[in-house]
Amino acid sequence: MRKRLIAVANALAVFGALLLLWQLVIWIFQVQPYMLPSPWAVAKAVSKRFPSLMTSLAITGEEALGGLIASVIVGVLVALLFAQSGWVRKMLYPYTILLQTVPIIAIAPMILSWVHAGGPAVTLIAFIISLAPVIANTTQGLISVDENLVNLFLMHNASPAQVVLKLRLPHAVPSLFVGMRIASGIAVIGALTGELFAGSSQVGQGGLGYSILYASSQNQTDYTFALVLATVVLGFSFLFVVMFLEWQFLHRWHESALVPENQ
């Protein structure tokens, strides 16, 4: 407990030092507020426009969450298909790599022509770019089961469904969480990117991406910083929730979730 307090205190001290450094840079080099606002100005912008900041945060959060949940559901289903046989994997795996390498910025306008601008289009973009890590990691988990465990199931005349449900899926859960951790970060970035193109432009309805675009075009540097801060908070919250779920599911049996005693 005491160790944890010290760790928190250390993290806070670093944060404080960074703020101080930021402020010092502004004082020493006489940086103009439109170039770099002071921490204090950003804090003021946050408090002054808190309701619209929260609205933007909620919109982007919802889109990113929708994309993440969809990519977990679809990703696990695709991984189950991939785990069925080597040739299915060889035939379809290149397309997952395609998913990962396709420049989302280039296809975003195309997606807009399929789906109307706004939440659904952004969610779709978040879904597309967070799908690949879920598929890749879950597939790996499903197929890397010890051969003798499969033999054990065969010796008990287990059905294919039993092998999947009682052996492959539980074995893949730690890998699924690795994929989800990566996907959670990408989903937020995806939602943000999506909004740059497909965000709703109604006043007071834009998510963080749209608002960043708008605020920076208006030279509201302090509010832009506040929005970036909100994005960071959103990304952290996603990661935190995924890691919490991971701990909930795995801490009793899996090494990755062992409580580090000597750190």
Next chain:
Amino acid sequence: MSAASAVPQIEFDAVVKSYGTGRLVLGGIDLTIQKGEFVSFIGPSGCGKSTVLKLISGLTPASGGSIRIDGMTPKDARESISFIFQDATLLPWRTVRENVGLGLELEHAAAEIRKKTTAALLDLVGLDDVAAAYPRELSGGMKMRASIARALATSPRLLLMDEPFAALDEMSRDRLNEELLRLRAEQKWTAVFVTHSVAEAVFLSTRIIVLKPNPGRIHAIVPVDLPFPRTAELHESPEFEKLVMQVSHSLREALKR
């Protein structure tokens, strides 16, 4: 068909096994194992010891010849066979109790029977204290006990063991050897055991099959006429030492070819 005691339990008739590009692993095995025997296969690596177990269990098909278990094909006989692997192969996400009950669960045994059998076996192998623990909390010896309990839970008539104690320290190994014989005396299954250790083979077996490599064939069959029950003190008896020397000698011969 029920296995009357007169019926041999396992019959190998000119069994040949080759993998992939024709590499011959077993080159013609003729062997009959009677009900109630404890037969150990021993031999240098690459002589196909583990393949013998895979063939009996039907996990891999023979390339030639025939194998009958209680007059059935290995796959059809699976219901009466349990396999204990080299690693404990416990499911890490299940508690010890849930692991021991796995076989019964897969075979759709009623919950009541599952619970009773699992409890009885945990008691039998001395794991009732850690029934609610997860495998990572157990020592190597305890994991292997859980693995044995799981194999016995489905009341097998034939137990296949592939170097189950190879990864354990000598003390745990000796203890588990003794326990294995105690369980066998109670439950009367037939055992086919694969090991690297001559002393272990002599201690456990009623018959030892020495294999020679390239391709795997039977080099010698050594009957072990030591009386049961056997305890650790047996290791110090002159009869035991004589048999160990005899099998060791035979192993060296098998390598010389």
